[in-house]
Amino acid sequence: MGFSAVFGVILAISAVxxxxxxxxxxxxxxxxxxxATIVLGxxxxxxxxxxxxxxxxxxxFMLRWAFGHGKQPFxxxxxxLLRWCVIARRKGLLGLEAEADKLSDEFIRSGLQLxxxxxxxxxxxxxxxxxxxMQEQRDLQAARVIESMGGYAPTMGIIGAVLGLIHVMGNLSDPESLGRGIATAFVATIYGIGVANLFLLPIGNKIKDIVQARYRHQEMVLEGLMLIADGHGPKAIQQRLQGYLGG
Incomplete structure (x- = not known):
């Protein structure tokens, strides 16, 4: 997932x-x-x-998700979950406490400790x-921030273009300044449209997909832990959760 995003950005810049x-x-x-200062700033x-x-x-902070956040490990x-089910049946639920200490995922560790x-x-x-x-809503809000920035960037490019043209009109007698002003005008427009459509908007949508996939993964964890709490065996748990593997 991360490689495809990096390759996509490189391909877009190279194509232009x-x-x-x-x-x-x-x-x-x-x-x-x-x-660049006008558009990004x-x-x-x-x-x-x-x-x-x-x-x-x-x-x-979440921009890096599009470049390094892999698929959820369903x-x-x-x-x-199947291993924890076996441990719970052999040693009781208290035997899962040692398993919880080994986990780095805060959500799964919290559920296993409960x-x-x-x-x-x-x-x-x-x-x-x-x-x-709550975690899903926070992360989706961050994705909306990125998408909104994708809406602002082209407008910032237009502002950069107008400023460049103002500079041009004020220096008609100076050919060197004239060239720099025209360059700023048109390059700012390219930056605004490019940053929005080749970077911010695709990444915002990709982050939303990642957030939704993580929610499904956590949903699977929750259902699996509840099945263990109810005393179901490994075979029953595997049958119930098999459908998540396509996520």
Whole structure:
């Protein structure tokens, strides 16, 4: 998953640059610091105006999900649940406490610890469902921040273009300044549209898919733990959870 996102970004940038080269241009013409400052700085500023700082910070943190967040380990987790079922039947629910200490996933560790403490299915559901829903809503809000930034970026590109043209009109007698102003105008537009449609909007949608997949994974964990709490055997648990493996 991470490789495809990296490859997609590289392919998009390469396609734009190569098309510009085929049209007789130079790659260096597309590098413009003032244009990048207007588009990136303005887009981030607009997001900070609309959303809480904590949401924007989480959105920036979650950008890495599209490049490094792998598929949810449904099959591996099912294997763990079957093993925990066997341990619970042999040693009792208290035997799962040592298993909980080995886990790095906070959600699964919390659920397994509740099970080891003798909590029933109702307690497991009421506790873990709140965690699932709240985490999903926080992460989907961060994805909405990224999508909103994708809506602002083209507008920031237009602002950059207008500023570049203002600079041009004020320096008609200076050919060197004239060229820089025109470059800033058109490159800012490319940056705004490119950042939105080749980066922010696709990544926002991808993060939403990742969040939903993680929710299904946590849903499988919750159902598996409740089945263990009810005393079901490994075969029954595997049959009940088999449908999640397609997620």
């Amino acid at each position: 640059g190569f098309a510009h080269y085929l049209d007789g241009g130079y790659i260096a013409e597309l590098v413009n610091l003032p244009a 303005g887009t981030l500023a607009a997001a900070l105006i609309q959303f809480r700082a904590v949401d924007v910070k989480r959105a920036v 099959k591996e987790t099912l294997d763990y 099970l080891a403490d003798g909590k029933g299915r109702d307690s497991l559901r009421s506790t873990l469902e709140v965690d699932m829903v």
